Amino acid sequence: MTGQLLAGGARELRVTEARRQFFEEGACPEGELPAEVLRSWLRCRDSGVDYQADGRGDPEGRSGLVAARERSELLLSNASGVMEHVFEQIRASGSMVILADDQGMILHSLGDPDFVNRAQRVALQPGALWSESLRGTNAIGTTLVEAAPVEVIGAEHFLDRNGILTCSAAPVFSPTGEVAGVLDISGDSRSNQRHTLGLVRLAAQLLEKRLFEIQYAREIVVAIHARPECIGGLQEGLLAVSPEGRVVGANSIARGLLKSLPAGLEAVDFSAVSRLAFGSFIDRCTRDPYALQALDLRCGERVFARLRGAPPLIGMAARGNRPAAESPARVQEAAPKPCNRRTGEITLECLATGDPRLQLALDRAARITGKDIPLLIQGESGVGKELFARAFHFSGPRSDGPFVALNCAAIPENLIESELFGYVGGAFTGARREGSVGKIQQAHGGTLFLDEIGDMPLGMQARLLRVLQERCVTPVGGQRQIPVDISLVCATHRMLRDAVRAGSFREDLYYRVNGLTVTVPPLRDRTDIRSIVANILEAELAGTPREGQVSIGGQVLDFFERYPWPGNVRQLQNVIRVAAALLDDDETEILPVHLPEELFGADPMDDAESGQGLLQDAGQPPRSMAAVMPTAQPAPLMAAGGARSLDEIELEAIAVVMREVGGNVSAAARRLGISRNTLYRKIGRMS
Structure with missing residues (x-):
């Protein structure tokens, strides 16, 4: 800790001297600043940015926020969950998580209240534009220019008034390779954490992966990497291939690995990338779905590949030469879908881990798969309601169709209508010229999952009821009704009957969504915690060098069974993820010393051994x-x-x-x- 303070003090002195040389003498302080910061300072000076400006000259401000959110609706809707996860990692650190669009406008933010109040003084809030040309060197604006992760600490900001901040940002690339937006973590410059940039880079990669999988949900996705242990992780390259064997999409990692892909892609044939024909690749994957396949590339490199989320029937279109006698049923029986908790492709059977209350919910849900009966899932936040909904989807006849999720509580009220129903071009100011397909239409032939439906605005409830009754959807600004075929699954942590009595939820919609109600029990009441822990650990380490080599100590498992888990399964996942990350290279057992300290801030149960005592017994480190x-x-x-x-x-x-x-x-x-x-x-x- 003392070393960090000394290093921070030396850096601050160095940056102060660099500012004096740059702003007072006009010199270029090479070697005194990070290269990307110095490049930004030079750009700002050349474009006439005043380093003493108050930074309040915002040409759009909050007046342009609605239009900006509409333009980036897909980015915003998928970033919300990622941002919440990141914020859980930095909560109470005096920081905030920020999403900005490709112009530098802040779309959404989550933060500790004390820091949010201070951040608003420098316009670090939704609606503010943080482009480099307007606010000088800053993590959001400079990341957009550099198209690479950037950290700007204290006085490295070009504007004097922004020296109170420390900001770490990473670009979010669209599935077509352009910068779609920026994820940023900002805090007080006095509390800079050296791992923040790494955290925001991982979050950006996770968001990029989600965007890619949504855009190419109906294509065959192939995961590739030069190192086999990276397949299944955030570092894997992703190729989207049509059933005819044409490469129609590639994420930034895949483009870096292949080198030969043109910028526009334009449906390059798989054989132009790989020396192995696509049909032969599909055949190999069908014979052994779990094995990694070696691919020799046309550029002379070798990568490892695995088919992701593509049923064997899709691959038949690419092969085109399978004998007619081999029926689709036989092909599917030869390669049943595995339980893949990392991708969410699991069935209800995969969730059966021995708890009687959960088993009752699973058995009841299994009886209505394939029937036109809406499913309502109740349970506290974090119990795994979306996982249950995914399992229901992949257990039924619609498993080959899309699974489309929308969190009604996470979408701003003014965006939820266009998010659900879509809109036609020119429907409102800022709308895209080509319009947008809504979640209901996207779910055609599959399952629509409405999470936290109890938080849906009343006006939207009426429109949703009409869709469920008429099986047609009319986009915002449109006149034509579009037929839709969806299976509806909803979830809520509220008691909808109480909401109906209070007038905040329509009674007629309640009976429409409540075909069958199942309840997912909270983690503290479950008897299968050890099985849950084993499944989470297996999923966390899958595809890594530690896969199958790490266990959890008996003392930790005993504690897990006593702890009340206010955050439920989501909290348990975070705890195991952190514990696995804290293992040293020579350690293979998770002990109390590896658990997050905040887990032991108070005695978890009145009659249980105190968490702090468990830490002390295990030799948990002091804070400094x-x-x-x-x-x-x-x-x-x-x-x-x-x-x-x-x-x-x-x-x-x-x-x-x-x-x-x-x-x-x-x-x-x-x-x-x-x-x-x-x-x-x-x-x-x-x-």
Whole structure:
């Protein structure tokens, strides 16, 4: 911690000197700033940006927010869940998560209230435009120019008034390769965290993957990478291929791996990319759906590939030479769909892990698959209602059709109408010329999942009821009714009967969506927590070098069974993800020391062992090296030989901690709050 403060102080002095040279002397302080920051400063100076400006000159402001959100509706709707997940990781850190469009306008933000109030003073709020040309060097605007992740800390901002911020941003690329927007984490410049840029880059990659899978939901998706362990992770390249074997889409990672794809793509034949014909590739995948296939590329490289989310019947169109005697039924029986928790392609049977209350819900839902009966799923936030809905979809005859989800609570009220029903070109100011297909139409032939339907505005409830009655949808601004064939699944954490009595939910819609109601029990009431933990850990490590090598200690499992889990399965997933990330290279068992500290802020149950005690028993690290100094009991600062140096005190503290942990460097590093590499260097000074 002290080292970080010293490093931060040195950086601040260096940047202050660079500003003096740049703004007062007109010099170019090369080597004093990150290269992308210096390039941005030069651009800002050349374009006449005033570094002393107040930054309030916003040409659009909140007046352009509605139109901007309409233009980026797909980005906004899919980013909401990702942003919530990121915010859970940084909650109470005095930060906020921001989504901006391709022009730098902030579309949506989540943040700690105290910091949000301060951020509004520098216009860090929805509706504000943060392009580099308007606000100088900043993470959002500079990321758009650089088309690469950027971190801007304190005085590295071009405008003086923005020096209070530290911002880390990453571009979000569309499925066609253009920058669609920016994800950003901003906070107080005094609390900069070195891992923030990595977190926002991972979040941007996750969002890009979602956008790609939505755009090419009806195509055959092939995952590729030069390293087999990267298949299934965020680093995998994705190719969208038509049933005829034409490459119609590729994410940025795939383009980097293949090198030969043209910018516009324009339906390149698979054989122009790979030396193996597409039909032969499909045949190999059908014979062994779980195996990675080696592909020799035309550019001379070799990659590994796996078919993603494509039923064997789709592949038959690409093969075109399968004997007529081999029926579609036989092909499907040869390769049944596996349970894939990472992609959501699971069945109701996959969710059966032994809990009797959940099993009752699964059995009841299974009885109505394939029947025109709406399903209503009730349960607290985070219990896995969407996972249940996906399992219901993939268990029925519509499993080859689309599964389209919309969170009614996450979409702004003024956007939900166009999100659900779509709109025709020119329907309103800012609408796209070609119009937009709504979620209901997208779900044609498959399943429409409306999450948190209890939060749907009353006006939208009336329109939805009409769609369910007439089986037709009319886009906003349109006149023609479009027939739709959908299976409806809804979910809510509210009691809809109470909402009906209160007048906030239509009674006639309630009986339309409530064909069969099932309840997913909260995690604290379930008896199958150990099975859930095993499934989550397996999914988290799938496709990584640690797959099948990590277990969870009995003490941790006992604690998991006692903990009340206010965040339910979603919280448990986050805890296991963090614990797996905290494992050192030589560790294969998750122990209490690997669990997030906030899990033990209070006794989880009145009659349970305190979480803090569990941490202490396991040797959980204190928050800083200063916390171990009383334990180390160093000699007085003044001794017979005179004053002792800070280095001597530090080394003595290290020696005491090393003795306490029996020489285990990993445990000692955690106790001291420093990395193992740093500890090794300090130990070297002791020898």
